[in-house]
């Protein structure tokens with residue numbers, strides 16, 4: 001029988017970060033000692049007070065189907081969290097809990113986009129944005145940013161990217177992969193441009209909100225009264241609470257968008273996992289101070305890796321203000337031949353590091369910016385030191 005796959009799935013790009021992780025696993029299975037700095041995943045365990053909430057939930061027999069949009073208690077905890085941390089006021093019908101922030105984003109794209117609608121993505125953007133948009137028949141419109149501007153889109157760039165087909169603007173702040181954070185003032189300047197285009201919906205992905213190193217305070221687009229009614233605030237517990245595998249994300253959104261996401265989810269996955277939801281109630285109700293030890297640790301590692309990378313000729317790093325990635329510009333290596341391998345682009349470079357330094361990183365191409373590679377420092381100090389040592393040796 002010939003290949004019966006849909007055009008949709010054939011045109012989908014596999015997740016580059018997951019692919020790199022799989023390649024690293026393969027090499028490890030073949031006996032190679034690979035240091036994995038490709039995945040965006042904290043190397044901490046879920047804190048005990050959250051695990052205990054999950055164990056309680058099992059013993060209390062939380063095992064039935066959950067409400068499609070999430071347990072009432074969890075939605076209340078989310079409402080309280082939005083108020084406490086972000087100054088945002090949402091009502092229960094505006095909240096939808098999903099199986100990870102990734103599903104939240106997918107729901108929004110499927111709910112809002114029609115065929116040919118354009119979505120502005122400041123580059124670099126999170127690896128899945130473009131494909132989530134394409135799966136909804138939308139058209140990603142990439143807006144390149146530069147190291148000089150800390151990888152942030154200017155109001156002029158936003159204005160220039162808008163066409164009559166523009167339906168949405170998507171960004172993450174703190175940004176995965178660059179670690180950049182839009183200040184409240186910078187968001188206001190983007191909002192000022194959007195005033196002329198009242199039909200554009202904004203997706204503000206704030207999953208790294210708590211992983212902030214204290215340079216720029218976290219701000220949400222929905223804080224502005226004139227943006228609130230058309231902004232979807234996306235968040236989740238995977239990164240800041242070391243809960244990647246628990247799969248809980250959520251949105252605060254205009255009620256009509258939340259209703260649409262709820263309807264979609266009701267036909268596709270139903271409500272998110274019962275035990276994970278009970279655990280997240282505790283995660284969100286407790287003070288963010290309780291997870292600060294992880295942020296402090298990431299901050300130390302950031303300092304370490306930046307110092308080490310800046311010693312390597314040809315690595316140009318920005319100073320990430322949040323998240324746990326560095327996104328060095330490695331264009332200095334393009335066109336060079338290293339150990340007989342011609343480096344034409346960031347993908348070649350990342351592959352070279354995997355094969356010649358035994359370090360897994362991710363090509364910047366996956367994030368819509370081909371000058372850089374992404375290195376995660378959610379790894380132990382020992383791994384970071386050894387990885388950079390190997391990288392340096394492989395390049396000299």
Ligand SMILES: *Cc1c(COP(=O)(O)O)cnc(C)c1O
Pocket residue numbers: 040099100101102103126172175176205207236237238239244247248249
């Ligand atoms: C990890 C990540 C997500 C997905 O989060 P999950 O809750 O694990 O689905 C979404 N956006 C960004 C920017 C991320 O880095």
